[in-house]
Amino acid sequence: MNKIKLGIIGMGRMGITHYSIINSHPDVEIVSVADTSKMILDILKKYVPDLQVFKDYKELIDASKPDAIIVCTPPNLHYEVCNYACEHDIHVFCEKPFTANIEQAKELKEKFAAKSLINQVGYVNRFNDIFMTVKKYINEGLIGNIVRFRSEMFTCTVTKKEETESWRSFRENGGGAVYEIAAHAIDLVDYLIGKPDKIVGTSMNQIYSKHVEDIVSSTFVYNNGTSGTLYVNWCDTSYRKPANKLELFGIKGKILADQHGLKIFLNADDLQTGYKKGWNTVYITDVFTSVDFYVRGNEFTRQLYYFADSILKKESGNKCDFSAGYDAQYVMNQLFVDSESNKLN
Numbered sequence: 062m063n064k065i066k067l068g069i070i071g072m073g074r075m076g077i078t079h080y081s082i083i084n085s086h087p088d089v090e091i092v093s094v095a096d097t098s099k100m101i102l103d104i105l106k107k108y109v110p111d112l113q114v115f116k117d118y119k120e121l122i123d124a125s126k127p128d129a130i131i132v133c134t135p136p137n138l139h140y141e142v143c144n145y146a147c148e149h150d151i152h153v154f155c156e157k158p159f160t161a162n163i164e165q166a167k168e169l170k171e172k173f174a175a176k177s178l179i180n181q182v183g184y185v186n187r188f189n190d191i192f193m194t195v196k197k198y199i200n201e202g203l204i205g206n207i208v209r210f211r212s213e214m215f216t217c218t219v220t221k222k223e224e225t226e227s228w229r230s231f232r233e234n235g236g237g238a239v240y241e242i243a244a245h246a247i248d249l250v251d252y253l254i255g256k257p258d259k260i261v262g263t264s265m266n267q268i269y270s271k272h273v274e275d276i277v278s279s280t281f282v283y284n285n286g287t288s289g290t291l292y293v294n295w296c297d298t299s300y301r302k303p304a305n306k307l308e309l310f311g312i313k314g315k316i317l318a319d320q321h322g323l324k325i326f327l328n329a330d331d332l333q334t335g336y337k338k339g340w341n342t343v344y345i346t347d348v349f350t351s352v353d354f355y356v357r358g359n360e361f362t363r364q365l366y367y368f369a370d371s372i373l374k375k376e377s378g379n380k381c382d383f384s385a386g387y388d389a390q391y392v393m394n395q396l397f398v399d400s401e402s403n404k405l406n
């Protein structure tokens with residue numbers, strides 16, 4: 062394969078972001094896009110005349126015959142788009158949440174695993190310099206076995222009562238704070254600690270939304286004795302940009318991290334890293350590796366280049382594959398089940 066012929070399905074906020082990033086990859090040619098909005102397609106056609114545009118994603122796949130696609134539609138459409146791509150032997154990068162339904166996530170995971178197709182879900186934190194550093198330090202045992210953790214995420218996505226409803230307003234479409242925001246905080250736990258063995262004490266609140274949760278909290282329990290809490294709020298106007306916050310307490314120390322930096326408290330000097338007993342601060346500038354093209358954060362470029370390079374180098378590309386997508390989906394499904402069982406009436 063000389064260049065990857067790429068199609069993008071769903072040209073809203075994330076579709077446009079991913080278009081601009083992957084367009085910078087020297088071995089990727091964006092040949093086609095699909096969106097149901099005529100306005101979006103007309104604008105793209107005007108500024109990128111060679112681009113093939115389609116209203117129907119099936120037509121995009123049948124007519125432009127891409128090697129790979131990026132799926133950025135509302136989540137309830139991810140299943141059918143990924144499924145159609147799989148039937149046509151197309152590599153897929155699918156935005157999070159993987160699906161809006163646990164059974165569909167399981168089916169896609171198994172179908173893609175049965176074919177040698179690259180499959181990746183857009184859990185972008187796995188490509189963030191700080192969280193990758195945290196993962197490395199956990200694996201090296203810097204803070205010892207983790208006893209307790211907190212994974213939190215705050216955004217100001219919904220800040221008033223909805224005047225018009227969109228896919229974000231309905232769980233069955235992939236809306237709500239769990240699918241939209243907690244998905245990232247959950248995937249970080251899966252990535253750094255592992256999938257929980259039990260989920261208890263889940264509660265959800267509504268502030269402005271009529272049909273979906275605005276806040277979720279829960280406790281994750283593990284067979285090895287570790288436990289931790291999840292707390293996510295998508296109505297928090299004290300945050301201008303999405304913020305992931307982590308606290309990990311281990312037997313040898315503690316890590317506090319967000320996307321931009323980390324603080325490490327150690328009970329004793331660490332010879333391998335050179336960190337001292339007490340507090341150590343690590344800035345993103347201390348650990349970051351540069352990317353060729355920057356939009357929104359290095360991690361957004363890194364995740365898409367990883368997808369493209371996995372296809373080009375015929376590597377497994379399993380850093381955030383559909384199996385990881387399924388795991389996060391499983392946890393989200395458990396949150397819904399547990400919160401229902403905890404309702405007082």
Ligand SMILES: NC(=O)c1ccc[n+]([C@@H]2O[C@H](COP(=O)([O-])OP(=O)(O)OC[C@H]3O[C@@H](n4cnc5c(N)ncnc54)[C@H](O)[C@@H]3O)[C@@H](O)[C@H]2O)c1
Binds near residue numbers: 076138241
């Ligand atoms: N990784 C992240 O940080 C991040 C951030 C925001 C959104 N997302 C995810 O990205 C996905 C898209 O979110 P968004 O914010 O771009 O939403 P959006 O509403 O801005 O865009 C969705 C686009 O899909 C189009 N669409 C709808 N039905 C379609 C169909 N049948 N065929 C083709 N196009 C169709 C819509 O016209 C719209 O342009 C969601 O899964 C969301 O959870 C991820």
